[in-house]
Amino acid sequence: MTSPTAEQQPMEHLYESRQRxxxxxxxxxxxxxxxxxxxxxxxLKALKSAPExxxxxxxxxxxxxxxxxxxxxxxxxxxxxxxHVQQTDELPDxxxxxxxxxxxxxxxxxxxxxxxxxxxxxxxxxLDLGGEQPEAVxxxxxxxxxxxxxxxxxxxxxxxxxxxxxCGTCAQGNCIGDCTC
Numbered sequence: 001m002t003s004p005t006a007e008q009q010p011m012e013h014l015y016e017s018r019q020r021x022x023x024x025x026x027x028x029x030x031x032x033x034x035x036x037x038x039x040x041x042x043x044l045k046a047l048k049s050a051p052e053x054x055x056x057x058x059x060x061x062x063x064x065x066x067x068x069x070x071x072x073x074x075x076x077x078x079x080x081x082x083x084h085v086q087q088t089d090e091l092p093d094x095x096x097x098x099x100x101x102x103x104x105x106x107x108x109x110x111x112x113x114x115x116x117x118x119x120x121x122x123x124x125x126x127l128d129l130g131g132e133q134p135e136a137v138x139x140x141x142x143x144x145x146x147x148x149x150x151x152x153x154x155x156x157x158x159x160x161x162x163x164x165x166x167c168g169t170c171a172q173g174n175c176i177g178d179c180t181c
Contacts, residue, residue: 014043014046014059014060014063015043017060017063018039018043021039021042021063021064021067022035022036022039024064024067025038025039025067025070025071028071029071029074034074038067038070038071038074039067041070042063042066042067042070045066046063046066112159112162112163112166113125113159115162116155116158116159116162117155117158119151119155120151120154120155120158120159121155123137123148123151123152123155124152124155124156124159127152128156134148134149134152
């Protein structure tokens with residue numbers, strides 16, 4: 001077995017301390033798999049910088065700074081995602097249609113439902129066509145009512161896109177009233 005080169009030695013020190021790094025990150029994030037991922041990504045980042053690493057004494061503190069920054073970045077990503085979800089949770093419900101409006105909606109959408117993701121077509125069929133209560137559907141799917149609102153909104157957007165692709169200018173008026181399809 002050959003002895004490690006000068007460039008490989010710092011990486012060996014990092015790898016030998018891997019468990020210590022994982023424990024450090026686990027104390028800062030609540031998900032053990034995420035902690036492993038953060039350490040792994042940080043080791044890759046350090047590996048890219050390996051040719052620049054020469055001082056073994058400063059290696060470990062330098063890597064802990066990388067880990068700390070990676071944890072901070074993870075919390076920033078979570079905060080952005082949380083704020084985004086909060087914004088989409090506040091989507092307004094679309095108004096219910098009167099019986100007359102329901103009769104004049106373009107029939108093309110029923111043929112397009114199978115082209116949507118199954119979870120989207122199921123939501124439209126359950127909520128918009130079947131008249132199920134949102135709370136009951138959310139419970140059945142095991143999601144929060146706010147998550148259901150987001151999914152319903154996305155399902156309707158996907159259906160609208162399919163209608164515009166299939167029906168052209170007729171669909172731009174929501175296919176209500178004077179459908180020419």
